Amino acid sequence: MNIYDAINQRRTVHNYNPSTINPKVLNRILAAGHMAPNHKFTWPWRFTVVGPQTRQALLPIAYKLKNVTEENMKKRVRAKLINPAALVVVTQARSESAFQEQEDYAATCCAIQNMLLAAKGEGLGSKWSTGSLTQHADICQLLKIDSEEEKVVGFIWFGEPKNIPTIERPSIGEHIHFLD
Ligand SMILES: Cc1cc2nc3c(=O)[nH]c(=O)nc-3n(C[C@H](O)[C@H](O)[C@H](O)COP(=O)(O)O)c2cc1C
Numbered sequence: 001m002n003i004y005d006a007i008n009q010r011r012t013v014h015n016y017n018p019s020t021i022n023p024k025v026l027n028r029i030l031a032a033g034h035m036a037p038n039h040k041f042t043w044p045w046r047f048t049v050v051g052p053q054t055r056q057a058l059l060p061i062a063y064k065l066k067n068v069t070e071e072n073m074k075k076r077v078r079a080k081l082i083n084p085a086a087l088v089v090v091t092q093a094r095s096e097s098a099f100q101e102q103e104d105y106a107a108t109c110c111a112i113q114n115m116l117l118a119a120k121g122e123g124l125g126s127k128w129s130t131g132s133l134t135q136h137a138d139i140c141q142l143l144k145i146d147s148e149e150e151k152v153v154g155f156i157w158f159g160e161p162k163n164i165p166t167i168e169r170p171s172i173g174e175h176i177h178f179l180d
Contacts, residue, residue, distance in 0.1 A: 001121040010116055011167070013125030014080075016159035021085035025122050029158065030088070032118035036111035042093070044104035045111040046150055048143050050087040057142055058133065065132050084159035085124070088115070089134075089143055091150035108153045115156060125161035128154045 030047055038044060050058075062068070062077050081087075092108040095101045112128055119126040133139065134155045140147040 003117075006117045006120040010120040010126070011164050012127050013157075013159075013161040013164060014127060015162040016079075016083040016085070016125065016157070017162050018083045019085040019160040021124075021158060025124075026086055026158075029115050029118045029122065029124075033090075033111040033115040036107055036114050038107035038110075039103045040100070042095070042100065042104055042107070044093045044095075045108045045153075046091045046093065046145075048089040048091065048145060050089055050143065052082075054142065055081055055087060061136055061138060061142075062133050065136065083162075084127075084157040086158040088156045088158070089145070090153045090156055091145055092153050093150055094148070105153065112154060112156060119158050124158050125164065127157040129157065130154050 026049065030049075033045060033047060036045065058081050059074075059078065062081060063074060066073075066077065068074055068077055090108060090112055092101075092104050095104055116126045116128065130153075134152050139145075139152065140150075145152070
């Protein structure tokens with residue numbers, strides 16, 4: 001896929017059909033993430049590929065967070081967490097320097113965008129989420145992430161889109177200044 005087509009056509013996909021991912025495709029997407037730029041060769045990104053059993057374990061936390069008790073609401077939450085073909089949790093290695101932490105966050109975000117674009121090229125939808133589930137106090141323990149060493153930058157969902165949203169972008173002119 002042409003790089004501009006991938007950039008222009010990538011959309012955050014919220015709803016997915018139940019699907020699976022070819023491990024080779026997932027590996028290509030992860031490898032694209034690992035190609036991101038980073039300052040001072042800190043390679044700050046970490047990728048946790050969350051398998052089906054662990055994804056099931058996310059459900060009770062999500063139900064509690066959203067106060068979900070009714071079966072039809074549980075079904076909607078299940079669709080959100082179980083339908084996507086893959087969940088990759090991206091974390092960033094912590095740093096003692098605030099400046100390095102900022103640089104590393106930028107690099108980790110580049111890694112995520114690489115993965116979102118690679119997924120588009122693979123014909124998959126994707127979503128970067130920083131919602132309440134991603135920040136829940138029990139999440140790191142569940143995902144075997146040492147929260148003293150790493151912090152969660154996002155849950156990245158991949159899969160077959162049920163629908164692709166359209167959004168209105170402000171005109172690019174408001175975002176560019178040309179100087180003589
Ligand atoms: C750092 C970051 C965090 C995001 N977190 C969420 C989220 O928690 N929930 C959500 O629905 N979308 C989330 N998004 C996706 C944005 O809502 C989405 O990118 C925006 O609406 C623009 O749509 P587009 O991605 O289709 O261009 C996040 C995006 C970024 C960059």
